[in-house]
Amino acid sequence: MPKIVDPVERRREVVDALFRVVVRDGLQRASLRTVAAEAQLNIGSLRHYFATQxxxxxxxxxxxxxxxxxxxxxxxxxxxxxxxxxxxxxxxxxxxxxxxxxxxxxxxxxxxxxxxxxxxxxxxxxxxxxxxxxxxxxxxxxxxxxxxxxxxxxxxxxxxxxxxxxxxxxxxxxxxxxxxxxxxxxxxxxxxxxxxxxxxxxxxx
Structure with missing residues (x-):
């Protein structure tokens, strides 16, 4: 059975990852790729929820x-x-x-x-x-x-x-x-x- 992903929870996890990147490295480093890596997602999965930075x-x-x-x-x-x-x-x-x-x-x-x-x-x-x-x-x-x-x-x-x-x-x-x-x-x-x-x-x- 494929894992069921709660989209609300996943978005919250991505936002938390964004916050961690900004606090640690600054907003200029918070690209979709760096946020995806912080959230332990591939870039394609992140783009499913957020198409652009x-x-x-x-x-x-x-x-x-x-x-x-x-x-x-x-x-x-x-x-x-x-x-x-x-x-x-x-x-x-x-x-x-x-x-x-x-x-x-x-x-x-x-x-x-x-x-x-x-x-x-x-x-x-x-x-x-x-x-x-x-x-x-x-x-x-x-x-x-x-x-x-x-x-x-x-x-x-x-x-x-x-x-x-x-x-x-x-x-x-x-x-x-x-x-x-x-x-x-x-x-x-x-x-x-x-x-x-x-x-x-x-x-x-």
């Missing part, structure tokens, strides 16, 4: 966006009824949620590394630009939503401009993510989370 890249980025979104949804569900949380507990939850965008462990470090390479490539590759823009817009919308929830609970100081604070916090998260990947000896996981906690605390009542 662009198709693979776009699928991989979409997959990463969905993974992060799913973790955020799970963290919110795990927190339960947000209305019963104290202001301090709500601030800590928000810091944890923002931590999903930071390289706090090997999995998230891989995701941030892949995204940084992808975003750099999108500057000169129009085929990737819309997804990079989608991530940037999505990050700001998420950060804005976090601050809106805090404001609605009365956990933020009065008089803050949420549009400005959204951009400030987005820039902080982006900067921490980039520096923690490029200079892990200077910015570690603990530093990232403490900076986010301190910033949120400075905005609190």
């Amino acid at each position: 662009e198709e693979l890249m776009r699928f991989a980025m979409g997959s990463m966006i969905e993974r992060v979104a799913e973790r955020l949804r799970a963290a919110i569900e795990e927190a339960g009824d947000l209305a019963v949380l104290s202001a301090q507990e709500l601030l800590e939850l928000c810091a944890r949620l923002l931590g999903e965008l930071l390289p706090l462990d090997e999995r998230r470090r891989g995701e941030v590394t892949v995204f940084l390479d992808f975003a750099a490539a999108s500057r000169t590759d129009p085929a990737l630009r819309d997804l990079a823009s989608q991530v940037a817009v999505g990050t700001r919308e998420f950060v804005g939503h976090v601050l809106e929830r805090l404001e609605a609970r009365g956990a933020l100081r009065r008089g803050l401009r949420l549009d400005v604070e959204t951009e400030r916090l987005s820039a902080l998260v982006d900067g921490l993510a980039m520096n923690a990947v490029l200079h892990p000896e200077l910015v570690g996981a603990y530093d990232c989370l403490e900076v986010v906690r301190t910033h949120l605390g400075a905005l609190a009542t």
Whole structure:
């Protein structure tokens, strides 16, 4: 009997292989051939799922966006009824949620590394630009939503401009993510989370 291959699982394996190649060697080395070798597939089998490198890249980025979104949804569900949380507990939850965008462990470090390479490539590759823009817009919308929830609970100081604070916090998260990947000896996981906690605390009542 021929082995039955689950196409969803196989695509996930290929995306994981792509991430490993990008983290280890950089996006410029992530050709269909190198990804196929990393996934222990022949190039013909990989082309059955992804005809071109662009198709693979776009699928991989979409997959990463969905993974992060799913973790955020799970963290919110795990927190339960947000209305019963104290202001301090709500601030800590928000810091944890923002931590999903930071390289706090090997999995998230891989995701941030892949995204940084992808975003750099999108500057000169129009085929990737819309997804990079989608991530940037999505990050700001998420950060804005976090601050809106805090404001609605009365956990933020009065008089803050949420549009400005959204951009400030987005820039902080982006900067921490980039520096923690490029200079892990200077910015570690603990530093990232403490900076986010301190910033949120400075905005609190």
